[in-house]
Amino acid sequence: MARPLTPFLWTLFSAGGTVAxxxxxxxxxxxxxxxxxGWLPAPGYSALHGLVMHSLVRLxxxxxxxxxxxxxxxxxxxxxxxxxxxxxxxxxIAALCYGTxxxxxxxxxxxxxxxx
Amino acid sequence: MSAGVxxxxxxxxxxxxxxxxxxxxxSRSYTGFVLREISSVAVAFFAVVLIALLRxxxxxxxxxxxxxxxxxxPLMLAASLVAFLFVLFHAVTWFHLAPTAMVVRVRxxxxxxxxxxxxxxxxxxxxxAAVAFILLRG
Numbered sequence: 001m002a003r004p005l006t007p008f009l010w011t012l013f014s015a016g017g018t019v020a021x022x023x024x025x026x027x028x029x030x031x032x033x034x035x036x037x038g039w040l041p042a043p044g045y046s047a048l049h050g051l052v053m054h055s056l057v058r059l060x061x062x063x064x065x066x067x068x069x070x071x072x073x074x075x076x077x078x079x080x081x082x083x084x085x086x087x088x089x090x091x092x093i094a095a096l097c098y099g100t101x102x103x104x105x106x107x108x109x110x111x112x113x114x115x116x
Numbered sequence: 117m118s119a120g121v122x123x124x125x126x127x128x129x130x131x132x133x134x135x136x137x138x139x140x141x142x143s144r145s146y147t148g149f150v151l152r153e154i155s156s157v158a159v160a161f162f163a164v165v166l167i168a169l170l171r172x173x174x175x176x177x178x179x180x181x182x183x184x185x186x187x188x189x190p191l192m193l194a195a196s197l198v199a200f201l202f203v204l205f206h207a208v209t210w211f212h213l214a215p216t217a218m219v220v221r222v223r224x225x226x227x228x229x230x231x232x233x234x235x236x237x238x239x240x241x242x243x244x245a246a247v248a249f250i251l252l253r254g
Contacts, residue, residue: 014217020159021210024203026244028162030251031169032196036188043251045177051250052173065166068159075156083150085137104167111170 009074009098016071023064058112066105073097151202152209158202161195211236 035042043051051057077097080086086093140150165187172183186192214236215229 072160
């Protein structure tokens with residue numbers, strides 16, 4: 001991994017961690033638990049679709065997916081290094097982690113841009 | 117005695133003690149560290165759920181209904197519950213770490229940790245209420 005990239009990746013990690021800390025609990029609670037389990041009335045397809053039509057909501061959703069993915073990539077990379085003692089695979093692990101976050105972000109961005 | 121004086125090159129790696137892969141079970145703070153690291157997997161899990169939700173929304177009502185049904189399966193509910201606990205753990209530890217990681221100064225004086233921590237929790241409450249309001253309006 002090129003040294004000059006490190007501060008940039010750390011900034012993504014930090015921003016993603018903040019987004020995940022502030023917004024993931026409520027979204028995960030509602031979308032993953034309360035709505036599927038029927039504890040709270042879930043918004044229907046047309047209501048959600050209407051929301052996603054706003055460009056600000058699209059930008060919000062892109063940030064909500066992308067930054068936390070880079071947060072994961074950074075943390076998981078060091079989990080593999082330190083936790084499983086895989087320090088010799090540095091380049092491979094970094095490429096896999098950041099590559100996955102990049103692909104996820106592109107998928108989210110493409111879906112949001114082409115959603116009609 | 118003149119032939120070849122034995123010389124061993126200094127090689128620090130030879131003296132390194134092997135550390136078990138389970139080193140983080142040895143103390144509570146190590147375990148907390150590893151749990152924080154693992155919480156990132158829960159974060160990635162939910163990011164992928166969100167991507168799948170967006171794809172389902174893009175494909176249309178039938179696809180979205182199938183996605184909603186998949187989220188209600190016992191396996192996904194269990195996974196979401198575990199992920200939710202880890203994400204909560206991430207949020208709380210992240211807020212408590214913030215004052216240490218980022219020192220804020222106002223007019224040359226350091227802002228007390230409790231103020232930063234308090235504003236983190238305040239932002240959390242306000243954003244949670246805003247998201248819940250928008251999604252529960254119907």
